[in-house]
Amino acid sequence: MTTRPPLPASPAPALASRGPSRVLVLAVALVATLILASPAAAAPAPSRLADDHTSFFADGPLAGSGWSACRAITWSVDVRGLPDDRRRAEVRRFAAAMDSWASAAGLDVDFTGRERLDYDARAYLLRPNGPPRERHVYVSFLTPRQAPLLAPPVVGLGNPSRVIAETREITAGVVVFRSGFVAAAGRREPDRVRHLYLHEIGHALGLGHAESTANIMHPAIGTRTSLGPGDRAGIRSLVQACPGTAQ
Numbered sequence: 001m002t003t004r005p006p007l008p009a010s011p012a013p014a015l016a017s018r019g020p021s022r023v024l025v026l027a028v029a030l031v032a033t034l035i036l037a038s039p040a041a042a043a044p045a046p047s048r049l050a051d052d053h054t055s056f057f058a059d060g061p062l063a064g065s066g067w068s069a070c071r072a073i074t075w076s077v078d079v080r081g082l083p084d085d086r087r088r089a090e091v092r093r094f095a096a097a098m099d100s101w102a103s104a105a106g107l108d109v110d111f112t113g114r115e116r117l118d119y120d121a122r123a124y125l126l127r128p129n130g131p132p133r134e135r136h137v138y139v140s141f142l143t144p145r146q147a148p149l150l151a152p153p154v155v156g157l158g159n160p161s162r163v164i165a166e167t168r169e170i171t172a173g174v175v176v177f178r179s180g181f182v183a184a185a186g187r188r189e190p191d192r193v194r195h196l197y198l199h200e201i202g203h204a205l206g207l208g209h210a211e212s213t214a215n216i217m218h219p220a221i222g223t224r225t226s227l228g229p230g231d232r233a234g235i236r237s238l239v240q241a242c243p244g245t246a247q
């Protein structure tokens with residue numbers, strides 16, 4: 001495994017207006033990467049850990065953007081990058097990671113199935129064969145050739161892909177993984193893959209990086225398989241309560 005300092009340089013945010021005139025919808029081309037590393041740092045006190053979270057949009061007009069709790073989030077996956085005998089297990093593992101975030105966040109999450117998705121490496125987007133779904137997270141397993149940002153040591157990318165600027169509501173997300181890493185580690189180091197899935201979903205849900213390895217959102221992959229105090233506090237702070245419902 002490679003040991004590197006956290007967070008390789010990310011491409012600059014490129015926000016383009018696109019979509020209905022009533023609300024400004026931004027296509028988000030800002031990615032955060034997860035790298036392979038050996039976690040070593042000691043965790044700070046538990047009381048500090050709950051504050052250990054950031055918005056994906058660290059500052060600026062989209063800071064604090066999150067998904068709305070009004071409707072279920074759906075997700076679909078393209079598993080063609082995985083060997084046949086790993087596909088089912090990885091979909092199940094990814095679904096478990098989604099469920100962890102959903103219960104921490106008070107969100108409903110539904111799997112819509114497998115589908116073919118094409119990766120647009122310039123826009124960091126997965127495109128379905130048809131109009132893109134709203135309130136949906138697209139997931140795929142790709143090679144560095146298909147997604148150059150997945151070159152070693154990066155093993156995953158996750159980001160919100162559409163945000164309504166007016167309300168700072170995230171309405172779409174993209175998550176991609178280096179297929180070769182998942183194919184190998186899925187069998188030999190399953191906890192690393194679980195950590196990876198949780199981390200990238202966290203980005204798609206609007207979280208940035210955390211400082212402590214006690215939180216999933218720390219930018220180096222370890223073997224954490226559950227959300228930390230900062231992850232939970234962070235996602236609760238981002239999710240937008242549905243107007244008119246008791247929270």
Ligand SMILES: [Zn+2]
Nearest residue numbers: 032033034219
């Ligand atoms: Zn990350």
